[in-house]
Amino acid sequence: MPSARFTRDDLLGAADKLLPDVIAPGLNVLLCGINPGLWSAASGHHFARPGNRFWPALHLSGFTPRQLRPDEQHLLPGWGLGITNLAARASARADELTRTELTAGADILKAKVAQFAPRWLAVLGVTAYRTAFGVVKAKVGPQDLDALAPTRLWILPNPSGLNAHYQLADLAHEFARLRTAAVGQESSAGGS
Known part of the structure:
Protein backbone atom coordinates (compact mmCIF):
# COMPACT_ATOMS: atom_id res chain seq x y z
CA MET A 1 0.00 0.00 0.00
CA PRO A 2 1.61 3.33 -1.02
CA SER A 3 1.92 5.94 1.69
CA ALA A 4 -1.05 8.28 2.00
CA ARG A 5 -0.87 11.89 0.91
CA PHE A 6 -2.18 14.44 3.36
CA THR A 7 -2.95 18.09 2.84
CA ARG A 8 -1.82 20.73 5.29
CA ASP A 9 -5.40 20.88 6.59
CA ASP A 10 -5.44 17.09 7.06
CA LEU A 11 -2.30 17.31 9.16
CA LEU A 12 -3.44 20.31 11.18
CA GLY A 13 -6.72 18.47 11.81
CA ALA A 14 -4.75 15.56 13.27
CA ALA A 15 -3.26 17.73 16.05
CA ASP A 16 -4.16 16.39 19.46
CA LYS A 17 -5.54 13.11 18.02
CA LEU A 18 -4.73 10.01 20.00
CA LEU A 19 -3.09 6.97 18.44
CA PRO A 20 -3.88 3.56 19.98
CA ASP A 21 -1.03 1.46 21.33
CA VAL A 22 0.06 -1.76 19.67
CA ILE A 23 0.46 -3.76 22.85
CA ALA A 24 -0.13 -7.19 24.37
CA PRO A 25 0.85 -8.93 27.60
CA GLY A 26 4.33 -10.42 27.86
CA LEU A 27 5.99 -8.79 24.85
CA ASN A 28 9.73 -9.19 24.48
CA VAL A 29 10.19 -5.47 23.67
CA LEU A 30 7.75 -2.59 24.06
CA LEU A 31 9.04 0.28 21.90
CA CYS A 32 8.08 3.70 23.22
CA GLY A 33 8.09 6.72 20.93
CA ILE A 34 7.98 10.26 22.26
CA ASN A 35 4.54 11.11 20.84
CA PRO A 36 2.73 10.63 17.54
CA GLY A 37 3.55 13.07 14.78
CA LEU A 38 0.74 14.64 12.79
CA TRP A 39 1.32 12.27 9.87
CA SER A 40 1.00 9.26 12.20
CA ALA A 41 -2.14 10.64 13.82
CA ALA A 42 -3.71 11.37 10.43
CA SER A 43 -2.90 7.87 9.13
CA GLY A 44 -3.67 6.01 12.37
CA HIS A 45 -0.25 4.28 12.27
CA HIS A 46 2.88 4.74 14.35
CA PHE A 47 6.04 6.15 12.73
CA ALA A 48 4.11 6.76 9.50
CA ARG A 49 5.78 9.93 8.24
CA PRO A 50 7.83 9.31 5.11
CA GLY A 51 11.47 9.70 6.06
CA ASN A 52 11.05 8.30 9.56
CA ARG A 53 13.67 5.60 9.95
CA PHE A 54 11.89 3.46 12.56
CA TRP A 55 10.64 0.72 10.22
CA PRO A 56 13.91 0.39 8.26
CA ALA A 57 15.97 0.31 11.48
CA LEU A 58 13.65 -2.28 13.03
CA HIS A 59 14.17 -4.54 10.03
CA LEU A 60 17.90 -3.91 9.49
CA SER A 61 18.53 -4.74 13.16
CA GLY A 62 16.89 -8.15 12.75
CA PHE A 63 13.76 -7.51 14.80
CA THR A 64 11.53 -8.21 11.78
CA PRO A 65 12.18 -10.54 8.82
CA ARG A 66 11.28 -7.81 6.33
CA GLN A 67 10.67 -4.08 6.41
CA LEU A 68 7.11 -3.49 7.50
CA ARG A 69 4.96 -0.60 6.38
CA PRO A 70 3.31 1.47 9.11
CA ASP A 71 -0.09 -0.02 8.19
CA GLU A 72 1.34 -3.44 9.11
CA GLN A 73 2.03 -2.43 12.72
CA HIS A 74 -0.58 -4.98 13.87
CA LEU A 75 1.92 -7.74 12.95
CA LEU A 76 4.43 -6.63 15.60
CA PRO A 77 3.03 -8.61 18.57
CA GLY A 78 3.59 -11.79 16.53
CA TRP A 79 7.32 -11.01 16.77
CA GLY A 80 7.08 -10.10 20.47
CA LEU A 81 7.08 -6.35 19.80
CA GLY A 82 4.71 -3.51 20.61
CA ILE A 83 4.53 0.28 20.33
CA THR A 84 3.37 2.97 22.73
CA ASN A 85 4.28 6.63 23.33
CA LEU A 86 5.43 8.74 26.27
CA ALA A 87 2.85 11.40 25.45
CA ALA A 88 -0.40 10.52 23.71
CA ARG A 89 -1.05 13.91 22.09
CA PHE A 116 1.59 -5.70 30.34
CA ALA A 117 4.99 -6.82 31.73
CA PRO A 118 7.21 -6.60 28.65
CA ARG A 119 10.71 -8.03 29.15
CA TRP A 120 12.22 -4.78 27.80
CA LEU A 121 11.00 -1.22 27.44
CA ALA A 122 12.85 0.73 24.75
CA VAL A 123 12.35 4.51 24.86
CA LEU A 124 13.15 6.11 21.48
CA GLY A 125 14.64 9.47 22.37
CA VAL A 126 17.23 10.16 25.05
CA THR A 127 16.26 13.82 25.57
CA ALA A 128 12.59 12.98 26.10
CA TYR A 129 13.58 10.15 28.45
CA ARG A 130 15.79 12.47 30.50
CA THR A 131 12.91 14.94 30.88
CA ALA A 132 10.20 12.36 31.54
CA PHE A 133 12.11 10.30 34.07
CA GLY A 134 14.33 13.03 35.54
CA VAL A 135 17.58 11.22 34.69
CA VAL A 136 19.71 14.03 33.29
CA LYS A 137 22.82 11.99 32.48
CA ALA A 138 21.10 9.08 30.71
CA LYS A 139 22.75 7.88 27.51
CA VAL A 140 21.66 5.62 24.67
CA GLY A 141 21.86 1.97 25.72
CA PRO A 142 20.79 -0.12 28.73
CA GLN A 143 19.66 1.70 31.88
CA ASP A 144 19.41 0.86 35.55
CA LEU A 145 15.89 1.75 36.59
CA ASP A 146 14.50 -0.37 39.42
CA ALA A 147 11.12 1.37 39.16
CA LEU A 148 10.27 -0.81 36.14
CA ALA A 149 11.59 -4.15 37.49
CA PRO A 150 11.45 -6.84 36.33
CA THR A 151 11.16 -5.04 32.96
CA ARG A 152 14.56 -3.90 31.74
CA LEU A 153 15.02 -0.46 30.18
CA TRP A 154 16.96 0.54 27.06
CA ILE A 155 17.17 3.96 25.42
CA LEU A 156 17.35 4.09 21.64
CA PRO A 157 17.97 7.17 19.50
CA ASN A 158 14.92 8.94 18.13
CA PRO A 159 14.41 7.58 14.56
CA SER A 160 12.90 10.83 13.28
CA GLY A 161 14.51 12.24 10.17
CA LEU A 162 15.09 15.38 12.26
CA ASN A 163 17.65 13.50 14.38
CA ALA A 164 20.76 14.19 12.30
CA HIS A 165 23.09 12.68 14.92
CA TYR A 166 22.19 9.16 13.76
CA GLN A 167 22.18 7.91 10.19
CA LEU A 168 20.14 4.81 9.33
CA ALA A 169 23.11 2.45 9.75
CA ASP A 170 23.80 3.94 13.20
CA LEU A 171 20.15 3.56 14.22
CA ALA A 172 20.08 -0.05 13.00
CA HIS A 173 23.25 -0.74 15.00
CA GLU A 174 21.67 0.62 18.20
CA PHE A 175 18.44 -1.32 17.57
CA ALA A 176 20.56 -4.46 16.98
CA ARG A 177 22.33 -3.99 20.33
CA LEU A 178 18.93 -4.06 22.03
CA ARG A 179 17.84 -7.06 19.98
CA THR A 180 20.97 -8.99 21.00
CA ALA A 181 20.29 -8.25 24.67
CA ALA A 182 16.57 -9.04 24.38
CA VAL A 183 17.14 -12.32 22.52
CA GLY A 184 19.78 -13.30 25.08
CA GLN A 185 17.36 -12.61 27.93
CA GLU A 186 14.58 -14.50 26.12
CA SER A 187 16.90 -17.54 25.68
CA SER A 188 17.99 -17.55 29.31
CA ALA A 189 14.39 -17.14 30.52
CA GLY A 190 13.33 -20.10 28.40
CA GLY A 191 16.17 -22.26 29.69
CA SER A 192 15.51 -21.77 33.40
Whole structure:
Protein backbone atom coordinates (compact mmCIF):
# COMPACT_ATOMS: atom_id res chain seq x y z
CA MET A 1 0.00 0.00 0.00
CA PRO A 2 1.61 3.33 -1.02
CA SER A 3 1.92 5.94 1.69
CA ALA A 4 -1.05 8.28 2.00
CA ARG A 5 -0.87 11.89 0.91
CA PHE A 6 -2.18 14.44 3.36
CA THR A 7 -2.95 18.09 2.84
CA ARG A 8 -1.82 20.73 5.29
CA ASP A 9 -5.40 20.88 6.59
CA ASP A 10 -5.44 17.09 7.06
CA LEU A 11 -2.30 17.31 9.16
CA LEU A 12 -3.44 20.31 11.18
CA GLY A 13 -6.72 18.47 11.81
CA ALA A 14 -4.75 15.56 13.27
CA ALA A 15 -3.26 17.73 16.05
CA ASP A 16 -4.16 16.39 19.46
CA LYS A 17 -5.54 13.11 18.02
CA LEU A 18 -4.73 10.01 20.00
CA LEU A 19 -3.09 6.97 18.44
CA PRO A 20 -3.88 3.56 19.98
CA ASP A 21 -1.03 1.46 21.33
CA VAL A 22 0.06 -1.76 19.67
CA ILE A 23 0.46 -3.76 22.85
CA ALA A 24 -0.13 -7.19 24.37
CA PRO A 25 0.85 -8.93 27.60
CA GLY A 26 4.33 -10.42 27.86
CA LEU A 27 5.99 -8.79 24.85
CA ASN A 28 9.73 -9.19 24.48
CA VAL A 29 10.19 -5.47 23.67
CA LEU A 30 7.75 -2.59 24.06
CA LEU A 31 9.04 0.28 21.90
CA CYS A 32 8.08 3.70 23.22
CA GLY A 33 8.09 6.72 20.93
CA ILE A 34 7.98 10.26 22.26
CA ASN A 35 4.54 11.11 20.84
CA PRO A 36 2.73 10.63 17.54
CA GLY A 37 3.55 13.07 14.78
CA LEU A 38 0.74 14.64 12.79
CA TRP A 39 1.32 12.27 9.87
CA SER A 40 1.00 9.26 12.20
CA ALA A 41 -2.14 10.64 13.82
CA ALA A 42 -3.71 11.37 10.43
CA SER A 43 -2.90 7.87 9.13
CA GLY A 44 -3.67 6.01 12.37
CA HIS A 45 -0.25 4.28 12.27
CA HIS A 46 2.88 4.74 14.35
CA PHE A 47 6.04 6.15 12.73
CA ALA A 48 4.11 6.76 9.50
CA ARG A 49 5.78 9.93 8.24
CA PRO A 50 7.83 9.31 5.11
CA GLY A 51 11.47 9.70 6.06
CA ASN A 52 11.05 8.30 9.56
CA ARG A 53 13.67 5.60 9.95
CA PHE A 54 11.89 3.46 12.56
CA TRP A 55 10.64 0.72 10.22
CA PRO A 56 13.91 0.39 8.26
CA ALA A 57 15.97 0.31 11.48
CA LEU A 58 13.65 -2.28 13.03
CA HIS A 59 14.17 -4.54 10.03
CA LEU A 60 17.90 -3.91 9.49
CA SER A 61 18.53 -4.74 13.16
CA GLY A 62 16.89 -8.15 12.75
CA PHE A 63 13.76 -7.51 14.80
CA THR A 64 11.53 -8.21 11.78
CA PRO A 65 12.18 -10.54 8.82
CA ARG A 66 11.28 -7.81 6.33
CA GLN A 67 10.67 -4.08 6.41
CA LEU A 68 7.11 -3.49 7.50
CA ARG A 69 4.96 -0.60 6.38
CA PRO A 70 3.31 1.47 9.11
CA ASP A 71 -0.09 -0.02 8.19
CA GLU A 72 1.34 -3.44 9.11
CA GLN A 73 2.03 -2.43 12.72
CA HIS A 74 -0.58 -4.98 13.87
CA LEU A 75 1.92 -7.74 12.95
CA LEU A 76 4.43 -6.63 15.60
CA PRO A 77 3.03 -8.61 18.57
CA GLY A 78 3.59 -11.79 16.53
CA TRP A 79 7.32 -11.01 16.77
CA GLY A 80 7.08 -10.10 20.47
CA LEU A 81 7.08 -6.35 19.80
CA GLY A 82 4.71 -3.51 20.61
CA ILE A 83 4.53 0.28 20.33
CA THR A 84 3.37 2.97 22.73
CA ASN A 85 4.28 6.63 23.33
CA LEU A 86 5.43 8.74 26.27
CA ALA A 87 2.85 11.40 25.45
CA ALA A 88 -0.40 10.52 23.71
CA ARG A 89 -1.05 13.91 22.09
CA ALA A 90 -0.06 14.27 18.45
CA SER A 91 2.02 17.28 17.48
CA ALA A 92 4.10 18.51 14.56
CA ARG A 93 7.32 18.21 16.59
CA ALA A 94 8.19 16.45 19.83
CA ASP A 95 9.65 19.68 21.23
CA GLU A 96 6.10 21.07 21.38
CA LEU A 97 5.42 18.83 24.38
CA THR A 98 5.68 20.31 27.84
CA ARG A 99 7.78 18.94 30.68
CA THR A 100 4.49 18.27 32.50
CA GLU A 101 3.18 16.17 29.60
CA LEU A 102 6.37 14.11 29.51
CA THR A 103 6.55 13.50 33.27
CA ALA A 104 2.84 12.59 33.36
CA GLY A 105 3.52 10.30 30.40
CA ALA A 106 6.28 8.55 32.36
CA ASP A 107 3.77 7.72 35.11
CA ILE A 108 1.30 6.35 32.54
CA LEU A 109 4.10 4.40 30.89
CA LYS A 110 5.12 2.84 34.22
CA ALA A 111 1.51 1.71 34.72
CA LYS A 112 1.44 0.15 31.22
CA VAL A 113 4.69 -1.67 31.94
CA ALA A 114 3.27 -2.97 35.22
CA GLN A 115 0.08 -4.12 33.47
CA PHE A 116 1.59 -5.70 30.34
CA ALA A 117 4.99 -6.82 31.73
CA PRO A 118 7.21 -6.60 28.65
CA ARG A 119 10.71 -8.03 29.15
CA TRP A 120 12.22 -4.78 27.80
CA LEU A 121 11.00 -1.22 27.44
CA ALA A 122 12.85 0.73 24.75
CA VAL A 123 12.35 4.51 24.86
CA LEU A 124 13.15 6.11 21.48
CA GLY A 125 14.64 9.47 22.37
CA VAL A 126 17.23 10.16 25.05
CA THR A 127 16.26 13.82 25.57
CA ALA A 128 12.59 12.98 26.10
CA TYR A 129 13.58 10.15 28.45
CA ARG A 130 15.79 12.47 30.50
CA THR A 131 12.91 14.94 30.88
CA ALA A 132 10.20 12.36 31.54
CA PHE A 133 12.11 10.30 34.07
CA GLY A 134 14.33 13.03 35.54
CA VAL A 135 17.58 11.22 34.69
CA VAL A 136 19.71 14.03 33.29
CA LYS A 137 22.82 11.99 32.48
CA ALA A 138 21.10 9.08 30.71
CA LYS A 139 22.75 7.88 27.51
CA VAL A 140 21.66 5.62 24.67
CA GLY A 141 21.86 1.97 25.72
CA PRO A 142 20.79 -0.12 28.73
CA GLN A 143 19.66 1.70 31.88
CA ASP A 144 19.41 0.86 35.55
CA LEU A 145 15.89 1.75 36.59
CA ASP A 146 14.50 -0.37 39.42
CA ALA A 147 11.12 1.37 39.16
CA LEU A 148 10.27 -0.81 36.14
CA ALA A 149 11.59 -4.15 37.49
CA PRO A 150 11.45 -6.84 36.33
CA THR A 151 11.16 -5.04 32.96
CA ARG A 152 14.56 -3.90 31.74
CA LEU A 153 15.02 -0.46 30.18
CA TRP A 154 16.96 0.54 27.06
CA ILE A 155 17.17 3.96 25.42
CA LEU A 156 17.35 4.09 21.64
CA PRO A 157 17.97 7.17 19.50
CA ASN A 158 14.92 8.94 18.13
CA PRO A 159 14.41 7.58 14.56
CA SER A 160 12.90 10.83 13.28
CA GLY A 161 14.51 12.24 10.17
CA LEU A 162 15.09 15.38 12.26
CA ASN A 163 17.65 13.50 14.38
CA ALA A 164 20.76 14.19 12.30
CA HIS A 165 23.09 12.68 14.92
CA TYR A 166 22.19 9.16 13.76
CA GLN A 167 22.18 7.91 10.19
CA LEU A 168 20.14 4.81 9.33
CA ALA A 169 23.11 2.45 9.75
CA ASP A 170 23.80 3.94 13.20
CA LEU A 171 20.15 3.56 14.22
CA ALA A 172 20.08 -0.05 13.00
CA HIS A 173 23.25 -0.74 15.00
CA GLU A 174 21.67 0.62 18.20
CA PHE A 175 18.44 -1.32 17.57
CA ALA A 176 20.56 -4.46 16.98
CA ARG A 177 22.33 -3.99 20.33
CA LEU A 178 18.93 -4.06 22.03
CA ARG A 179 17.84 -7.06 19.98
CA THR A 180 20.97 -8.99 21.00
CA ALA A 181 20.29 -8.25 24.67
CA ALA A 182 16.57 -9.04 24.38
CA VAL A 183 17.14 -12.32 22.52
CA GLY A 184 19.78 -13.30 25.08
CA GLN A 185 17.36 -12.61 27.93
CA GLU A 186 14.58 -14.50 26.12
CA SER A 187 16.90 -17.54 25.68
CA SER A 188 17.99 -17.55 29.31
CA ALA A 189 14.39 -17.14 30.52
CA GLY A 190 13.33 -20.10 28.40
CA GLY A 191 16.17 -22.26 29.69
CA SER A 192 15.51 -21.77 33.40
